[in-house]
Amino acid sequence: MARAIWSGYITFGLVSVPVGMYSATQEHEIDFHQFQKGTSDRIRYKRVNERTGREVPYDKIVKGHDVGSGEYVIVEPEELEDIAPGKSRTLEIDTFVDLDEIDPMHFQKSYYLGPEDAENASSYALLRDALAKTNRAGIAKFVMRGKEYLATIRADGKVLVLETMFFADEIRDPDEELGGLPRKSATGKQLSMAVDLIEAMSGEWKPAAYKDTYTERVKELVKAKHAGKEVVYSEEEPQATNPSDLIAALRASVESARKARTATKTRAKKTTAKKSTAKKTAAKKTTAKKTTAKKTAKKQKRAA
Template sequence: MARAIWSGYINFGLVSVPVGLYSATQEHEIDFHQFQKGTSDRIRYKRVNERTGREVPFEKIVKGHDVGGGEYVIVEPDELDDIAPGKSRSLEIDTFVDLDEIDPMHFQKSYYLAPSDSENASSYALLRDALAKTNRAGIAKFVMRGKEYLATIRADDRVLVLETMFFADEIRDPDEELGSLPRKSGAGKQLSMAVDLIEAMSGEWKPAAYQDIYTERVKELVKSKHQGKEVVYSEEEPQATNPTDLVAALRASVEQARKNRSSRTQKTAAKKTTGKKATTKKAATKKTAAGKKTAAGKKTAAGKKTAAKKPAAKKPARKKAA
């Protein structure tokens, strides 16, 4: 079993549930080291005093906040620990909200919550099932690794999931960051065709259908270079659609999407039909074999029965002596 990266209590009302926090996701990036080009010399980073040029050990490094004018306020690690809230290892649920009301932009990273001991598993299950039934999420705050997090606690099948969240002031205003953005499109025909395209391309969400192609290509590149081979990928860069060609592009896209959907539907139907035929043929084969076996059994039994009914041959009578 995985090791908990945080442990504490979920508190809601007067109920406390002991839980452990576990990573729910893992990335599959390929690690690279840095080298000086043309050599096999590794590049290393050192913590160096910029005035003396000497390396400084980690335990002698403290943090400083820039307050302007080249002045810094130095803060010791112990001072940060003393003011950290939630030292009681508490996930205090402040309120419950409808899960659908939360903008996904607020979500940061997912974790699993599991009961810390079997004695309190029923309390864990009770909270999980109640959240699932009401489609609500508990909003809480907690401290982990020297940082306070805002979090939601929600039910996902048999497990409670904690999502760390961005605070409201951590989300940037798009108007301030991006400047002028387009207003609503007034083109009714184009909008209608764009809606048709979205509908034609709509389907069920199947996470397993999506693979990290780039990482696979990086693995192939590394493997090929290790074997002395060369890998070349040639893909054209996409180009922006000319506004004058937008209607034609939308119309062609809708037709192509409908063809693709029809093709997928036919393939699915063919697979189902093939599966049904195979099942029917298998059942018929079993039935035929059973019929042959039964017929043979009856024939043998009948043969034995006929032999039993066959009258015995009469012996010739002996003549009496004169």
């Protein structure tokens, strides 16, 4: 069993539920070390005192905040812990909101919350089932690793899931960051065809259908180079569609998407028909075996 990266209590009203927090996701990662080009010499990083040039042990390093003019305020780890003794052990829910009201942009990272012991499993199940029944998420704040997080706590099947979230002032204004966003709304035939294309390309959300092809290519590249081979990919970079060609591109895209959907449905029907035929054949064989077994048993009785 995995080790909890944080443990504490979910509190709502006068109820406290002891929980442990566990990572719910893991990213595809291929480890690379750094080398000096043309050599097999590793590049390594050290924590060095810029005045003495000497390496400093990790336990001798403290944090300092720049307050301007080259002056720093040094803060000890113990001081950071002392200012949030309760929050570092508490997920205090102050309100429950409808899940559909939360903009996905606020979500940051997912964690599983598990009951800390069997004795308190009933209170864990109570909160989980109540959240599922109401389609609500608890909004809470807590401190972990020297940082305060905003979080939602929601039900997902048998487990409670915590999503760390960005605070409102951490989300950048698109107008300030991007500028030049189109103010005029799309209308007419172009909009109608774009809607048709979206409808033609719509389907069920099947997360297992999506694979990390880039990571697979990196693995192939490493494997090929290790074997002394060369891997060449020749994909063309997409070009912006000319506004004058937009209608034609949309029309062709809609036709292509509809053909692809028809082909998918046809394959699905054939697969279903094959399975149905296989079941009927298996059922007939089973019935035939039972009939033969009964006839054999009757013959044996008569012979006796």
